[in-house]
Amino acid sequence: MNITFQGTNLDLNDDLRAFxxxxxxxxxxAFGSIKTDPIRVAxxxxxxxxxxxxxxxxxxxxxxxxxxGRLIRAEETSDDxxxxxxxxxETLTREIRQWRERHLDQRRNGGRAAKEMLRRLEx
Numbered sequence: 001m002n003i004t005f006q007g008t009n010l011d012l013n014d015d016l017r018a019f020x021x022x023x024x025x026x027x028x029x030a031f032g033s034i035k036t037d038p039i040r041v042a043x044x045x046x047x048x049x050x051x052x053x054x055x056x057x058x059x060x061x062x063x064x065x066x067x068x069g070r071l072i073r074a075e076e077t078s079d080d081x082x083x084x085x086x087x088x089x090e091t092l093t094r095e096i097r098q099w100r101e102r103h104l105d106q107r108r109n110g111g112r113a114a115k116e117m118l119r120r121l122e123x
Contacts (some may be wrong), residue, residue: 008046025088030096033098040066061088
């Protein structure tokens with residue numbers, strides 16, 4: 001897994017990187033037994049300000065995961081950076097599960113089509 005980090009208006013320290021990597025590993029458990037080499041992940045963490053309320057800050061966590069044939073994307077915002085990362089992980093897990101089910105269905109349909117073709121040839 002190749003992870004690239006980008007921080008906008010905040011400092012990316014080692015503890016923050018370790019936290020994000022831990023949450024991404026939790027999300028990647030949703031891949032199950034599907035082999036998805038190589039996985040490229042781009043993570044962006046950002047501190048923004050709310051437009052009219054300059055004293056409040058809003059944090060955004062975004063992850064883009066490149067798997068064969070698709071880009072899986074998750075983005076969440078929160079008042080706390082760690083809450084935004086956890087919410088992004090939950091969204092990413094859900095998107096990975098949906099991709100996995102579609103991927104497995106396509107493989108199963110291919111097997112069904114091959115069996116049907118063999119049945120027709122045997123007749």
